[in-house]
Amino acid sequence: MNWLKKNSYIAVFVTFTVFVISVLVITDENIEQYEEIIITHGDTLWSLANQYRGKMSTEQWIGFVKKTNYLPNEKLVSGQQLLVPVEKRSIAAYQMKEDSHSREVANRH
Incomplete structure (x- = not known):
């Protein structure tokens, strides 16, 4: 937990990246x-x-x-x-x- 507090920007970046990739994959199927x-x-x-x-x-x-x-x-x-x-x-x-x-x-x- 201490590591997460010190490196919260990494966790936010990873979460954001996963979200963007998920959105692209989902919307690509509907185009x-x-x-x-x-x-x-x-x-x-x-x-x-x-x-x-x-x-x-x-x-x-x-x-x-x-x-x-x-x-x-x-x-x-x-x-x-x-x-x-x-x-x-x-x-x-x-x-x-x-x-x-x-x-x-x-x-x-």
Whole structure:
């Protein structure tokens, strides 16, 4: 107990550090990522939900997209831009997707 009184600043610093790390870990899980997509012929909110919804239910995802993009109904038009929530990806997963896309483009040409 005597050590704690003499070194109270260390105890405060450690407590503060643990608190900050805990907050960052907890809030990081709740951060959603968004992607702007361009609608192509044949896209529907349901097909897009299956592709982008992650852990959200289809109904939740569609409701969110309609509200965020001010859609009065489910009708989509080719060329229309939508902001959609996507499942959070790690940097490594995103890099793998980008590399895969680059290889596809290179193979086409």
